[in-house]
Amino acid sequence: AMTIPAGILAFFSLVSGFVKDPFASFLAQGGALPKEALTSALAAFAFLIGLGIAWWDWRRPALATAPERFWYAGWGFDWLYGHVFVAPVVWAARLNRADAIDVIYKGLAALAALSWRALSWTETGNLRWYAAGIAAGTVIFLAIVVFR
DSSP states (O other): OOOHHHHHHHHHHHHHHHHHHHHHHHHHHSSSOOOOHHHHHHHHHHHHHHHHHHHHHHGGGGGOOHHHHHHHHHHHHHHHIIIIIIHHHHHHHTTTTTHHHHHHHHHHHHHHHHHHHHHTTTSSSSSHHHHHHHHHHHHHHHHHHOOO
């Protein structure tokens, strides 16, 4: 679906490159090649060769050589990224698995679990005992305040 628009874009990008000053000066000098026209022509020729190779590989991808397979694989960027960035971070994370900071948080979690176990023994589910405990605590508190 994108072949026709890409072909039109490639055609006009090539044609518009020759309309510039170097090509006009080439025509004005009667065929003597100035440096700009020569380099422009070489660049266009290199582009056309590359376009032909790309078209050939697009038509017959099974015939791709090892360098072309390397290019198709994104120039090995995924492999390089995995070995340069990902592998060292994974290695450091495995090495630092028993981090000292984690000990603090594991200790806090264990203290919370121990507190929960201790306080869960006082939970009976009977509302009368809860009310009686609050009343007894209030009486003891008032006695301390009054008789002090």
